[in-house]
Amino acid sequence: MVDLEGRLLGVSVQVSERFGERSGVGFYVPLDLIRAVLPELEAGRQLEPGALGLHIPKVQSGGEGGVEVISATGAAAKVGLQRGDRIVTLAGRPTPDLVAFRRAVAYLYAGQRVTLRYQREGAERELELELAPR
Numbered sequence: 736m737v738d739l740e741g742r743l744l745g746v747s748v749q750v751s752e753r754f755g756e757r758s759g760v761g762f763y764v765p766l767d768l769i770r771a772v773l774p775e776l777e778a779g780r781q782l783e784p785g786a787l788g789l790h791i792p793k794v795q796s797g798g799e800g801g802v803e804v805i806s807a808t809g810a811a812a813k814v815g816l817q818r819g820d821r822i823v824t825l826a827g828r829p830t831p832d833l834v835a836f837r838r839a840v841a842y843l844y845a846g847q848r849v850t851l852r853y854q855r856e857g858a859e860r861e862l863e864l865e866l867a868p869r
Contacts, residue, residue, distance in 0.1 A: 736763045745769070771842050783845040785866030787811050789822075791836065801854055802836040814864045816853065823859065824852040845869070 736744045745763035775782055788809025791802055801821030804811075822830050826849040828839040843849060845868035852861045 768842060772844070775844070784869045785840075785843040785845045785847055786869045787840065787843075787864070787866060788813075789816065791833065793833065800831055802830050802833055804853075810864045810867050814862045816851075816862075817855070819855070821854040822851060823854060825849060826851075 736747060738744055743766055745765045746769065747761055747763045772782055786809060788807060788811040789804055790806040790808075792805050801823040804816055804818060804820045804822065806818055807816040807820075822836065824830060825836065825839040826843060826847075828835070828842070830836040830839055843866055845866050848863055848865045850861060850863050852859060854860070
């Protein structure tokens with residue numbers, strides 16, 4: 736995918752289809768995501784998507800910053816995240832809303848250790864966790 740000036744924005748990816756069917760829908764991987772994982776791929780590492788072990792509601796309560804946690808399991812539970820915590824950054828990326836949170840997660844992979852900043856009862860805290868495979 737390129738913009739009107741011919742600058743590369745991303746690379747298209749194949750959508751799984753049943754034989755003989757075409758949805759007409761296309762997806763692409765953004766160039767910044769490719770650049771973020773390229774050193775790992777060049778080193779021969781096989782990357783798997785990472786799991787934080789968080790349940791995040793699709794609709795966030797308004798007015799507060801960060802992404803609200805509904806429940807924590809796996810990696811998130813091991814480090815003490817709880818229902819009601821609000822994640823404000825993930826691996827250095829601000830997470831003011833669900834879209835930003837999902838984008839931050841897209842850059843992470845299993846086995847990676849990341850720093851997560853969150854708010855609990857008005858106090859901002861920080862922790863480190865290792866992502867599990869999805």
